[in-house]
Amino acid sequence: MTKVKESEKDTDYRLMRAVQNGDMVAFSELVDRYKNRLMNVIGRMLSSPDEAEDIVQETFVRVYQHRHSFNFQHCFSTWIYTIGLNLARNELRKRKKFKHYDISEMQGNEAEFAVDAKVPTRLPEILDAAIKELPEKYRAAFVLRDLQELPYEEVAKILDIPLGTVKSRVNRARMMLREKLRPRLESNNALSKSTLLPVSIL
C-alpha cells in the first residue's frame, strides 16, 4: 500500500517537472489523474454539479498558472486539493453574500417541478443528501477522510488545521450523519437481520 502511494507521489512529481518544462501532454495526464477526484470532493462541497465543474476547471487553470511555484517537498495531491477547496470555500462565501435563485423556480411550474424531483430512496443516495446538509467544516473533513480515503495527516495539511482537530471533526461528522439517518438505519438494520441482504440492494 505504502509502495503504491509512494509511486503515485513519484509519478506526480515526474509529471509536474515535465509541466514546468512546458510539456502539455504531462499536464493532460495530470488532469486525467485528478479531475474526478477533485470533482468528488468539490461536487460534495457545492450543490450544483455545473458550479463544481467550473471550480475544478479553475483549479487546473491555477495549477497551470502557478506551476513554477510548486514546492516539491510537499505532495502534489495536497497542493491541488488545497487549491480546489479554497476555491470552493470562496464560492460558498460568495453565495452567502448573494442569494441565488434558480430560473426554473421562477417560472411558476411548482407542480411539474415537484413531479420531476427525485426523492432518494436508497441508503447511499440518502447519505449523499445528508452529507450536503453537514456544516462546511465537518463536510470537508468527512469527504476528504472517509470518501477520498486520504490519511489524517494529509487532510490536516489540506485544511491547514491540527491533526487532532481533523480527527474530532471527522468523528463529529460521522455522529451527525448517524443521527440524521437514524430512522433509515434502524429499519435497514432490522431488514438486514431478517433477510441478510447486502447493503447495496437496500
Add this chain to the structure above:
Amino acid sequence: MRCRKVRSFLSAYCKDELNSRHKLAVAEHLATCASCRVIEADYRLLADAGGQLAQKAVAGDFNAKLFERIAQERFAETRSKAFLPKRAPLFRWRVVVPATVAVMTVFLFVFAGFQASVMNNHDGRMAMANKQLDDSYLSVQPVNNPNMTDKIHKEWSLASQLARAEQISRRTQRIINWLGGEKAIYPQMTNVSTRTTYPVPYTPNYYKLRRNVLIYQTPEPRRGASTTY
C-alpha cells in the same frame, strides 16, 4: 469501559482506526452491550453506504474546455511577454549590493582606524589634560617676540606710532590753515566751550592713530584753543 466512552470510539472502531489497546477494550465492551452493538451496526452500514456512493465525474468535454482555457492563458502570457516592455527593476541588485558592501567596508575601516587612533592617543591626551596650563602666550608681546619680523616690530612700536601721529597732525593743521583756519571749518565747535573743541578731521586714519596717541601721550593744548577734555 463505559458505554459513553465506547460510543465515542465506535465510528473509529468500525473504520479500524483505533490502536490495539482501545480496539480490544471496545471489542470486550461490545461483546456484553447490546445497545452499543446496535450503534456499531449503524456505523458499519454508514461505512458501507459511503463506499457505495456514486462517484462524481466531470463532463465528457471537460478536457476540451479546460485546454481551450489553458490555451487562452498561454496566448495571453505570450502576448504580454511579446508586446509589453519588461518593467525596469526598481533595484539593480547586482549593482546595489556590491556598492553597499563596498561602502560598508570603507566605513568599517575608517571607523575602525578612527577608533584605533583615539585609543592610541588616549594616554597622550590624558597627559596633556593633566599638564599645567601654559599661560606664556599672555606675556609674549609682539615687540618682545624674537620670532616676529623687523617690519612688524617697527610698525607696532610706540615710537613709530607717535611719529606717524605727529606727521598726520602736522599735515592736518597745514590743510586747515590753507582752508582758512579752524573757525572757518568748525565754527560750532570753536564757539561752544563746554564741549571738546579739539579738531577732529573726518579721516579714518586720524581716529585710529589719535586713539593710540591719547592712550600713551596727552597732546599739548595748542595756542588759542580751549582745552576741555
